[in-house]
Amino acid sequence: MIEKNFEGVSVRWVIALKGEAEEIIKNYAMKRVATTPFPIYKNKDFDMWLILSGIGQLNAVAATTYLHVKSDASYNTIWINFGIGGSRNFKVGELIQIDKITSSGFQDNYYPSPSAFKNNNIERCNLITVNKPEKLFEIDGVYDMEGYGFFSFAKKIAPYELVSVLKIISDIPGTDLSKIDKHRVEILVSKQIQFIEKVLENLLALQKILILQLRDPKYFDEICLQKKFTFSQKVTLRKYLTQWQARFPLRNPLDEIRQKMTASQILKKFSDNLLR
Amino acid sequence: MVDTIYVEDEVIDTKKAQEIISKFRHAKVTSIKRFGEVFNPSNQNFRIQKTNPALILAKKQKGFVLDAPKGFGIGDQNNYYFSHMYNCLYDCSYCFLQGMYNSANYLVFVNFHDYQNEIEKTIRRHKEKKMTFFTGYDCDSLAMEPITNFINDFIPFFSRYKKALFEIRTKSINNAVFRKHDPLANCIVAYSLMPEALAQILDKKAPSVSARIKNMKYLANKGWRIGLRFDPLIYCNNWKDQYAELFANIFKEIKEENIHSVSFGSLRFPKSFFNKLLQYYPNSEELSFLRSNDKGIISYDQSIENEMNEYCRLELMKYSDARKFFSCG
Numbered sequence: 222m223i224e225k226n227f228e229g230v231s232v233r234w235v236i237a238l239k240g241e242a243e244e245i246i247k248n249y250a251m252k253r254v255a256t257t258p259f260p261i262y263k264n265k266d267f268d269m270w271l272i273l274s275g276i277g278q279l280n281a282v283a284a285t286t287y288l289h290v291k292s293d294a295s296y297n298t299i300w301i302n303f304g305i306g307g308s309r310n311f312k313v314g315e316l317i318q319i320d321k322i323t324s325s326g327f328q329d330n331y332y333p334s335p336s337a338f339k340n341n342n343i344e345r346c347n348l349i350t351v352n353k354p355e356k357l358f359e360i361d362g363v364y365d366m367e368g369y370g371f372f373s374f375a376k377k378i379a380p381y382e383l384v385s386v387l388k389i390i391s392d393i394p395g396t397d398l399s400k401i402d403k404h405r406v407e408i409l410v411s412k413q414i415q416f417i418e419k420v421l422e423n424l425l426a427l428q429k430i431l432i433l434q435l436r437d438p439k440y441f442d443e444i445c446l447q448k449k450f451t452f453s454q455k456v457t458l459r460k461y462l463t464q465w466q467a468r469f470p471l472r473n474p475l476d477e478i479r480q481k482m483t484a485s486q487i488l489k490k491f492s493d494n495l496l497r
Numbered sequence: 498m499v500d501t502i503y504v505e506d507e508v509i510d511t512k513k514a515q516e517i518i519s520k521f522r523h524a525k526v527t528s529i530k531r532f533g534e535v536f537n538p539s540n541q542n543f544r545i546q547k548t549n550p551a552l553i554l555a556k557k558q559k560g561f562v563l564d565a566p567k568g569f570g571i572g573d574q575n576n577y578y579f580s581h582m583y584n585c586l587y588d589c590s591y592c593f594l595q596g597m598y599n600s601a602n603y604l605v606f607v608n609f610h611d612y613q614n615e616i617e618k619t620i621r622r623h624k625e626k627k628m629t630f631f632t633g634y635d636c637d638s639l640a641m642e643p644i645t646n647f648i649n650d651f652i653p654f655f656s657r658y659k660k661a662l663f664e665i666r667t668k669s670i671n672n673a674v675f676r677k678h679d680p681l682a683n684c685i686v687a688y689s690l691m692p693e694a695l696a697q698i699l700d701k702k703a704p705s706v707s708a709r710i711k712n713m714k715y716l717a718n719k720g721w722r723i724g725l726r727f728d729p730l731i732y733c734n735n736w737k738d739q740y741a742e743l744f745a746n747i748f749k750e751i752k753e754e755n756i757h758s759v760s761f762g763s764l765r766f767p768k769s770f771f772n773k774l775l776q777y778y779p780n781s782e783e784l785s786f787l788r789s790n791d792k793g794i795i796s797y798d799q800s801i802e803n804e805m806n807e808y809c810r811l812e813l814m815k816y817s818d819a820r821k822f823f824s825c826g
Contacts, residue, residue: 320501321527332527332535335501339549345525381538382545427545434544434776463775464785495785496798 229432230425231298234271235285235371240403241304241389242271244410245417259284261291268292278324278350278370285374297431299383299424302371303417305391305406309358310346313393316413317363318420319386321347324369331372334382336427341419348386354398363388382427387420389413438462440474450484461491468495499603501551503529513607514554520644521552531555536583537600544777546601547588552644557581557606561615565631571685571724571758571823573662575628577619581606581647582636587668588701590778591729594635596770603636605645613654620658630655633666633687640669648674652681659683664724668703670712680720685757687724688713690747692739695731699783706743710750717755728762728825730805732786732797741812748816759817761809762825763802771795 236242239260245251251262251271262271270292274284281302288294311317318338322331338345347362349355350369358364368386375384389409391401410417441462444450450458465474477490502524508514509528518526529535532555565576583604584594595601606612616630632638638647648665652674655663664685675686691699693706704712713723725747733739766774768789775784787795796802810822 320525330530330534332503332529334541334546335551336545336549338500347527376540379540380542380545381540382542427548430545430548431542434542436779438779460772460775463779464787467780467782468785492788496788 229295229297229428230267230269231295231428232269232421232425233285233288233292233294233298233300234269235274235281235288235300235302235367235375236271237274237276237280237304237367238403238406239273240406241410242273243403243407244414245303246271248414248418255291259287261288263292268298270294274367274371277352277366281367281370282374285371285378289378294378296379297383297428297435298379299421299428300371300375300379300385301421301424302368302375302386304365304367304388305401305409306348306363306365306388307355307358307392307396308346308363308390309394310361311344311363311390311393313390313396314409314412315390316343316416317346317388317390318343319348319363319368319388320345322350322369322372322386323347323362324350326352327369327373329373331369331376333372333385336382337385337420337424339423341416341423343416343420348388356394356398358394363390380431383424383431385420385424387417438466443475444478444487447478448482448484448487454484454488457488458491461488461495464495465491499552500524500549502526502554503532503535503551503602504554505529505532505556508554508556508607511607513609516646517552517554517605517607517644524552529553532604535600536602536604537598539599541599543595543599543601543773547595550584551602553602553604554607555604556608557611561612562619562630565629569631569825571629571662571664571760573627573629575623575626576631577616577628578631578634579612579616580632580635581609581612582638582641582645584635585637586640587637587703589703590699590701590781591731591764591774591783593766593770595777596766596773603641605641609647609650613651616654616661617658620661624660627660627662629662629664631664631666633664637667637669638665639667639671639674639686642669642671642674649677652678652684655683656681666724666726668700668709670704670708672712672715675716675719675721680722682722685722685724686713686716687726687758689726689728690743691727691729691731692736692743694739695733695783699731707746710747713747714750717751722757723751723755724757725759726761726825727809728760729764730761730809731764731783732801732805733783736805737808740809744809744812744816753817756817756821758821758823759813760823760825761806763796763805765794765796768793768795 254263255261260273272284272288274280348368349362355364570576666687696706
């Protein structure tokens with residue numbers, strides 16, 4: 222489960238239909254917070270949001286963009302597109318993690334990072350995003366209608382390694398599409414929920430690595446509050462404080478600062494100390 | 498080790514690509530058009546990728562042999578380097594690769610013949626001059642030898658060109674390929690070394706320094722020529738004692754006549770590389786001594802650099818002929 226007290230947990234789900242999302246909403250205790258232009262759900266304890274995009278690539282891109290802004294998602298947010306798909310290579314109900322994304326309408330292909338697949342033993346396969354429901358499944362892979370659009374935008378707002386596409390097989394050659402109803406989809410998802418959790422846990426571990434990289438060094442905010450630093454001075458201050466922490470873990474850099482010192486005098490003081 | 502292999506469509510049917518793929522029976526093989534689709538597009542993160550790097554097999558299109566930076570060399574007039582691979586099995590904290598790339602995936606160019614053709618042309622173009630070809634700067638070729646067979650292919654190649662030195666820079670203790678071939682007078686197995694205590698902190702996933710020394714001794718006794726590379730020299734609180742001990746340990750095991758060359762160089766990064774490293778390793782005391790100079794290069798203070806170079810030179814002169822000493826730029 223999600224470690225609630227670790228700062229920075231941030232997850233966004235983009236799912237086409239309510240039937241596909243129901244089990245995720247329940248499992249992560251999310252409540253509806255908006256209805257239009259897209260229904261949005263949110264967990265009250267940690268930064269997890271879910272949007273119902275509707276079917277198709279345009280909807281997926283629009284919903285991802287909307288949720289990015291609406292939820293004020295940071296760069297280190299995990300983005301997951303989840304939903305049902307069809308394939309001639311798998312059985313109905315199998316959970317597939319997507320490792321290559323193509324679209325009949327576009328030349329570029331996308332490749333979700335192998336870091337996201339590590340140790341989870343979930344089947345991996347390529348995704349073919351199409352514009353209308355697929356019945357023939359002429360090419361090996363999983364077919365859907367949103368993944369490509371979702372990934373093409375999500376990779377711009379988050380690191381590649383934190384963007385994932387997960388599909389559950391709902392139809393295979395010969396399936397009567399009219400029989401895939403909300404209830405049936407909910408059952409398929411509920412059977413795989415523990416594995417979906419596992420994928421998310423792995424992504425959270427990767428997110429933690431990133432958050433630790435982007436964290437400001439100790440005392441950075443306090444010092445910036447005391448004196449006015451320009452942007453480039455802040456960059457230097459961040460660097461010096463990081464080096465300070467490594468070199469003098471028992472010395473508080475605040476003790477070096479005198480009341481009348483200017484920002485550049487403070488930086489010089491740190492620099493002189495670090496040179497020794 | 499590797500659970501994902503990306504292969505460019507153009508090379509998937511080549512013998513080398515198939516030979517490499519066959520070594521990873523459980524890996525998922527995915528076809529790509531060009532390696533740039535998976536290597537280093539914007540928004541990848543080196544440290545996260547390092548948790549599970551993929552292997553990429555691609556074709557190098559141009560730039561097979563490049564001029565070495567000015568001032569870099571081990572005695573010859575002309576110096577070149579070539580890289581059949583980007584990124585490394587090891588995870589050394591000061592490695593410039595993690596500053597240079599956003600991607601930690603192992604990228605192997607499988608068209609070795611094109612490299613060899615270009616090297617041949619370079620040798621012919623400058624046939625009166627002595628020259629050195631360096632490898633192992635954008636990767637550790639020897640560490641990846643069980644996968645690529647790169648050295649196995651290049652030792653017979655360089656055996657035809659006695660005037661051209663071939664330097665293999667490494668931290669690996671894999672010596673199988675050197676057991677397979679007779680020692681080559683124009684091949685230098687050059688070991689990157691630093692004091693053991695520092696290596697334990699900084700040279701993650703690499704063999705210990707004592708294991709490297711043991712392997713150098715083994716290779717030297719077999720007749721291979723050894724290079725000692727103290728590059729970068731790392732500054733820390735008791736660096737003098739640590740380096741003195743390292744040099745003593747090396748020359749206790751290896752005869753001076755087996756040493757082809759000794760080189761040392763300072764720790765230097767472009768600013769952007771260094772900022773990334775500091776993000777990756779905020780607690781590194783070793784990085785805390787580095788400063789930006791007026792040319793925008795991050796390095797130790799000039800007085801520290803000079804003191805380290807001078808001390809190491811004098812200390813090494815206790816064991817080796819100073820004519821074998823070179824600076825790495």
